[in-house]
Amino acid sequence: MMKLLFIFSIVLASRAGIALGQCTVTKDAYGQVITSCQAINYVSESSSLNKQFTFLGSEFSSFPLWQEGRIRLDNSGQELTCLLAYNLFSQEVLCQLGGDLPIRSVTPDWFMVNGVEYTRQMTNVLGLKYKLYTTALNSGQNKVLKSAKARLIKTPIRNGYDKDHPFAGYYQVDQQYYIQKGSAIPQPITLTRHSVLSALGDHRAKLKTNLSKTSLTVDEVIKLVSHYDSLRVIAQLNSTSLSTDPAFNEVLESDLTYPVQAWKAQVYSRIYVGFEITDAGQVINIGLLSPENVGFGFKEAVEEALSKLSTTKSAYKGRYALPVAFTYSYHPAKELTFLPVNTVSDERLGDRILLNEFVVNQVVQRDRVSSREVWGYYK
Known part of the structure; x- marks a missing residue:
């Protein structure tokens, strides 16, 4: 069974403060992916208490964590084959080229794992730049993109299989959707009529005609963007006649x-x-x-x-x-x-x-x- 050791911090609910520990991602006897951490809770300057915390799920996109994949470090670079582990919490891509070579944290322009392609985007939050990886849900000039972000919910929950050993918390994966028009910066959207039509902007009146629902499914957003693509093609065909006049x-x-x-x-x-x-x-x-x-x-x-x-x-x-x-x-x-x-x-x-x-x-x-x-x- 493959597993990966990594270090991260946990903020405990007690007055003791912060506990640091080494964590392991495995599957338990019931087939659940779990993260187990040996943590040290600093009760005071003179004493500490060692304890193990177990969380349901993990920060990573797959289990086993290491999967065969390919990366491209930049647009012009060649593809490299390596074992990949994609951390949804930190948006970090770990690459193991094989043999005795060390594990590297990389920031590829593109990578593929489990048949899914990820493309790096850069986003600005309060003037700071963060890397973000998205997958395209459709083909065409204008795309619907999705990103995934994991976060740790430090709320004890019952273990459905073993009630005597509840989890100290669980990892929740949140989905964010975007519309990318051509090569422009992806615009975040919610799955609502107002948000999608605002992102598409032009041709809004034509798109709105057959759209009566307030909330949309992902498939409905994809169909709407495909319709938008067709309207743009028609507009371009019309423009050619004047451009060549x-x-x-x-x-x-x-x-x-x-x-x-x-x-x-x-x-x-x-x-x-x-x-x-x-x-x-x-x-x-x-x-x-x-x-x-x-x-x-x-x-x-x-x-x-x-x-x-x-x-x-x-x-x-x-x-x-x-x-x-x-x-x-x-x-x-x-x-x-x-x-x-x-x-x-x-x-x-x-x-x-x-x-x-x-x-x-x-x-x-x-x-x-x-x-x-x-x-x-x-x-």
Whole structure:
């Protein structure tokens, strides 16, 4: 029978304070996973009392604790095979490569154990970063994720099989669900209509039509996200027609230029401009969706170009978002191109159709590289 020794702290309910001990995870005669700890209760400075505590369950995701698995330390690294133990309390992944090599605590970008894939996420709580591992419950561009976190409930409970030896407490595993839109940071949700629709944001009205229940099951959330995926695909198909329209592209290519003040300052950026096309094909309500970069002219350049497109086909009726990447290259090393990395959130785009990105590249001669990306502020 496999087992793992580890050290952790227990806060006792007495006035004695803290007891430290070595714990072992095993199965008892009744098939229950238990954690047994030899603890030392410091009664006073001159005396102590040794005692064993037994808790139902464990901090780990499986039993036996050690399971064959694979890890990938980063996105570009190769997969390594090792024995894994995943601690749900500390979110620690223990790896044993075999032989006499020591057990290592690792922080992989990805790992798989018992056929389940886990991906590392980083979350911020009060300014502190914590690692978190999630599993994807569906495929597709937008995903429903789940994480598990164990906590020790230090409440004595009866042993259902052996009433003479109650447990000092038990490990409870809590589930947290998230929606991840593309490669964005996963957004935590509750299994309620309001929470899920708030996370999806755009297309909310269409998703809400056939959704009458307040509380949702996990399967219902997955189906809702799949429906959201299909709506996004339809929107993208609609956007392709305008993105490939010859008249639309001719206006952008002929009238959209790199602002002089921006290339003189050697700055580059990505901006998003929203606009609408009416039933009559008129282009109206042109406005900035991304932060304003005051003084560099990016916003003005795109708005001025779009204003030249006074009318277009009425078939393009809708609300659009046009991303424009202003990039910067140095001559003669044109391969040295500075590309903007900042993007806006889906919440900022709302239910707009996202068009294909238009790129405006500026090639200049400079003795030294000093370019920087600018990303302004929201008004």
